[in-house]
Amino acid sequence: MSATPTVSTAPARPGTGSSSAADVVRLDPNRHVPGVRQPGFAQVLHAEWVKFWTVRSTRWSLGLLFLLGAGLTTLVCWAAASDLAAGDTGEAPAAFLTWGLLFSQLTALALGTLVVTSEYGTGMIRATVTAVPRRGRVVAAKAVVLTVVLFVAGVVTAVAGYLGGNWFLDREGVGLALSDDGVLRALLGNGLYLAGLGVFALATGLLIRHTAAALTVGMALVLVVGNVAYALPGTWGEWVAKLLPGNAGGAVAQVAPFNGGAVLAPWTGFGVFAAEVAALLLVAVLVFRRRDA
Amino acid sequence: MIVARGLTKTYGPRTAVDHLSFTVEPGRVTGFLGPNGAGKSTTMRMILGLDRPTSGSVTVNGRSYAASPAPLREVGALLEARALHPGRSARDHLRWLAASNGIPRTRIDEVLDLVGLEAVAEQRVGRFSLGMGQRLGIAVALLGDPPVVVLDEPVNGLDPEGIRWVRNLARELAGQGRTVLVSSHLMSEMALTADHLIVVGRGRMLADCSMADFITEHASSYVRVRSPRVSDAEALLRGQGLDVDRLDDQLRVRGRNAAEIGELLGGAGLYVHELALVQSSLEDAFMTLTADSVEYATHPAETAGAVR
Numbered sequence A: 001m002s003a004t005p006t007v008s009t010a011p012a013r014p015g016t017g018s019s020s021a022a023d024v025v026r027l028d029p030n031r032h033v034p035g036v037r038q039p040g041f042a043q044v045l046h047a048e049w050v051k052f053w054t055v056r057s058t059r060w061s062l063g064l065l066f067l068l069g070a071g072l073t074t075l076v077c078w079a080a081a082s083d084l085a086a087g088d089t090g091e092a093p094a095a096f097l098t099w100g101l102l103f104s105q106l107t108a109l110a111l112g113t114l115v116v117t118s119e120y121g122t123g124m125i126r127a128t129v130t131a132v133p134r135r136g137r138v139v140a141a142k143a144v145v146l147t148v149v150l151f152v153a154g155v156v157t158a159v160a161g162y163l164g165g166n167w168f169l170d171r172e173g174v175g176l177a178l179s180d181d182g183v184l185r186a187l188l189g190n191g192l193y194l195a196g197l198g199v200f201a202l203a204t205g206l207l208i209r210h211t212a213a214a215l216t217v218g219m220a221l222v223l224v225v226g227n228v229a230y231a232l233p234g235t236w237g238e239w240v241a242k243l244l245p246g247n248a249g250g251a252v253a254q255v256a257p258f259n260g261g262a263v264l265a266p267w268t269g270f271g272v273f274a275a276e277v278a279a280l281l282l283v284a285v286l287v288f289r290r291r292d293a
Numbered sequence B: 001m002i003v004a005r006g007l008t009k010t011y012g013p014r015t016a017v018d019h020l021s022f023t024v025e026p027g028r029v030t031g032f033l034g035p036n037g038a039g040k041s042t043t044m045r046m047i048l049g050l051d052r053p054t055s056g057s058v059t060v061n062g063r064s065y066a067a068s069p070a071p072l073r074e075v076g077a078l079l080e081a082r083a084l085h086p087g088r089s090a091r092d093h094l095r096w097l098a099a100s101n102g103i104p105r106t107r108i109d110e111v112l113d114l115v116g117l118e119a120v121a122e123q124r125v126g127r128f129s130l131g132m133g134q135r136l137g138i139a140v141a142l143l144g145d146p147p148v149v150v151l152d153e154p155v156n157g158l159d160p161e162g163i164r165w166v167r168n169l170a171r172e173l174a175g176q177g178r179t180v181l182v183s184s185h186l187m188s189e190m191a192l193t194a195d196h197l198i199v200v201g202r203g204r205m206l207a208d209c210s211m212a213d214f215i216t217e218h219a220s221s222y223v224r225v226r227s228p229r230v231s232d233a234e235a236l237l238r239g240q241g242l243d244v245d246r247l248d249d250q251l252r253v254r255g256r257n258a259a260e261i262g263e264l265l266g267g268a269g270l271y272v273h274e275l276a277l278v279q280s281s282l283e284d285a286f287m288t289l290t291a292d293s294v295e296y297a298t299h300p301a302e303t304a305g306a307v308r
Ligand SMILES: Nc1ncnc2c1ncn2[C@@H]1O[C@H](COP(=O)(O)OP(=O)(O)OP(=O)(O)O)[C@@H](O)[C@H]1O
Pocket: B011, B014, B015, B016, B034, B035, B036, B037, B038, B039, B040, B041, B042, B043, B080, B185
């Protein structure tokens, strides 16, 4: 075994042919692979898009989102149609047209959480941050991907749920037309609300970094705390409840709210929700930029 | 070229990297050595902008890693821990990486071919063996054809053929004029790969020198002498100003070669039963150098029997 350092015998690439061997060989400037020299946000977005669609959990979550959202709405409308027509439920039939949202929002939360916690869980985050050291860009790209996908998925799911559910309501004569008050808004609102939830979950995921913990916190904040808050006393309590993200954002996605807690007007609520999500995302980005990956 | 100045990282009360200053020059393989927990991986993570130095700085080609517009074209890195999603295929993993730095897709096939993973490119990486994962990591490092390559324990989990392949690859990359930093805790492996050594222990710099200097300085050799009149032989050699250690009936002599020592003893009429040059291995040299800074020492029982 020779331990003396040997001069590399590896042939330098064409163009580097400095024959004075031992010394440093100049690296051929044309060696570089072609492509974009100064990649920007578009490249990061493309990368996140590829990442998003190349794991199984994406398709699972989106499939589930559609099934729960459209399927449950249809099912519940079928089951409740005659009671609704008879006025036995005490609820407006319109409230049932987005019934599945109660569950489909869980999958949006899961999807948003996993987009980042799965990277922490597997160590992928280190590859991500070495490829794109500008961490704000990474988060922005993830948020755009989630927003686009969940908006489309939310609208498609809501439209399918409306078509399915309304078919049963129509049979009992309590159906709503697309042109009726709030119907179109709710269909679009489903997309907006789910997209917002996805980004909300992205932010909690970034802050918490563990899938199970982040999921629990996200769901608890949106669902449990949102409902429990209605038990708070006085107008103060009512305001807290109204401003909680799930309650504030949910209104825009429903044709009509269920009876019970007071909610903000749909667009006001969504404005509040969007501001909350933006603030949380900002905090998450600041923390993410400071932290070791 | 990688330049670190006063690089320091503390995790709570523990100092993982302690004021390291070094320069990794292009055109040669620099071995980054140290026992477990010495701070090699931490240093590499700081080079890549993953961990923020507590103090000090490190630059790659004159700027911090994060300032590079397309870092994968600047620095290729293989990290210690796996940094990929097990559910994604090797090709898809390379696809998003290539996309992020504007690297054309054709390059993906090139690197897959280079590391010999074409056949399993569509398989989910969760099913990969340790060695296949390591190869994929190297493919990632080479994706942007970077002038600087940082490999953390690249031979970890590779078979002998793979180890030789990595060794040749590192030497070839350096031969092309690239900057190559390779960490390991295996001195014997480094001896074959590296031209230059940076040795750390408990986060501190222990040596920063060429492999040749390291050998002369740390890999000691001596002549073993056995003689029936060992005390006389000892006195004689000491009288000649040589450095002599006595172990039972054996002498360890430094300062002259075996022939000269034999002649000295013969000239004095002393019988010699054994006269042998003993060259301590680089492994030993490394062990001696880092002995004080080994944090996770094994108990003697585990190595008993190996040397006696
Ligand atoms: N994220 C972290 N949090 C706390 N301590 C850490 C962290 N990363 C590393 N350390 C500590 O820093 C020290 C240096 O670790 P590092 O992984 O850099 O060593 P190493 O030289 O790569 O060791 P090995 O040869 O085992 O890979 C160790 O004591 C380790 O426990």
